[in-house]
Each structure stands twice: as C-alpha cells, then as structure tokens.
Amino acid sequence: MLRGVHALNLDVKGRLAIPSKFREHLSVLCDGKLVVTIDRDHCLLLYPKPAWELLEAKLAAMPNMDAQTRGLQRMLIGHATECDMDGNHRILLPPLLREFAGLKKKAVMLGQGNKIEIWDEQRWAKGRDDFLEAQKGEARLSEALESLSL
Numbered sequence: 001m002l003r004g005v006h007a008l009n010l011d012v013k014g015r016l017a018i019p020s021k022f023r024e025h026l027s028v029l030c031d032g033k034l035v036v037t038i039d040r041d042h043c044l045l046l047y048p049k050p051a052w053e054l055l056e057a058k059l060a061a062m063p064n065m066d067a068q069t070r071g072l073q074r075m076l077i078g079h080a081t082e083c084d085m086d087g088n089h090r091i092l093l094p095p096l097l098r099e100f101a102g103l104k105k106k107a108v109m110l111g112q113g114n115k116i117e118i119w120d121e122q123r124w125a126k127g128r129d130d131f132l133e134a135q136k137g138e139a140r141l142s143e144a145l146e147s148l149s150l
Contacts, residue, residue: 001025001111001113001114002022002025002026002111002112002113002114002115002116003111003112003113004019004021004022004110004111005108005109005110005111006019006021006022006108006109006110007106007107007108007121008106008107008108008109009105009106009107010093010098010103010104010105010106010107011090013092014092014093014094014095014098014103015086015090015091015092015093016090016091016093016107016109016118017088017089017090018085018089018090018091018109019109020089022109022111022116023085023089026048026085027085029048029050030048030049030050030051032084032085032089033048033049033082033084034046034047034048034049034052034082034083034084034085034091035047035049035052035080035081035082035083036080036081036083036091036093036094036097036118037052037075037076037077037079037080037081037097038075038076038079038097038100038101039117040075041127042100042101042102042123043101043117043118043119043120043123043124044093044097044100044101044103044117044118044119045115045116045117045118046091046109046115046116046117046118047114047115047116048114048115049082051114051115052080055076056076056077056080059072059073059076059077060073060077079096079097079100081094081097093118101118101119101120101123102120102123103118103120104120106120106121106122107119107120107121108120108121108124110124
C-alpha cells in the first residue's frame with residue numbers, strides 16, 4: 001500500500017524524486033514503470049503501471065455515449081503519460097501536467113493506497129485546512145462514510 005505524505009522539491013527540469021518509502025514499493029510492484037495523469041481536484045495522480053492498466057481498461061470499456069463518461073475518459077486517459085524512474089529515482093513530470101496542477105517548486109506526494117497524489121504544496125495545505133475546518137461542526141457524513149469507524 002502506498003501511504004504517507006512527503007514534502008518534495010521539483011528541479012528546474014520538472015523532475016521529482018520519489019521518496020525512499022514509495023520507491024521501494026514501486027520498484028517491487030512495477031519495476032519503476034509509472035503512469036501520471038490529471039485529477040479533477042487539480043493535482044496529479046501517479047499510478048504503478050499495472051494499477052493504471054486495470055483502471056484504463058475499465059474506463060475504456062465504459063459506453064462513451066454518455067457525456068460524463070466521455071469527459072472522464074478524455075481527462076484521465078487523454079492526459080495519461082508513462083514515466084519511468086530514472087537511475088536517481090526521479091520522474092519527469094510533463095510541462096502540461098505540471099501547469100495543470102500548478103506545480104512550480106514545492107510539491108507534496110500523498111500515498112492513497114493504489115496510487116500517489118502529487119500536489120502543489122500551497123494548494124495541498126489550503127485544501128487540507130479547508131477540509132479540517134469544514135469538519136469542525138456537526139456536519140452530516142455522506143452515506144459512504146456513515147459506517148466507517150476510526
């Protein structure tokens with residue numbers, strides 16, 4: 001499982017070093033073969049290639065006569081880019097994807113089980129703080145969260 005949060009810096013070429021905790025897992029799971037794409041929250045999603053291929057097959061099999069399905073296919077599959085870890089355990093994030101996520105220098109990698117989210121550090125901090133602030137009240141949980149016990 002990919003879990004944990006790591007603050008990182010992008011270099012001038014747009015390369016991001018994979019933290020050692022993730023690196024070891026990704027080396028075993030997919031030999032450093034990864035796929036990066038965009039997310040509707042304006043972060044990037046980094047998948048081990050085998051996990052991406054399962055998701056991509058599900059997305060591609062969905063009927064594209066539905067506008068929402070077509071849009072999701074365009075966003076996720078259309079922006080998907082293969083990237084391999086180099087000898088220094090870095091990945092090169094394409095300029096268009098960095099621009100989409102607002103990535104300049106400081107980034108955050110957030111493990112999400114089968115994938116990693118890559119955020120601009122300021123955008124991540126604001127989103128995290130906004131979420132925590134919204135939870136202070138007696139907010140009603142979604143149906144999906146009702147049965148979760150922490």
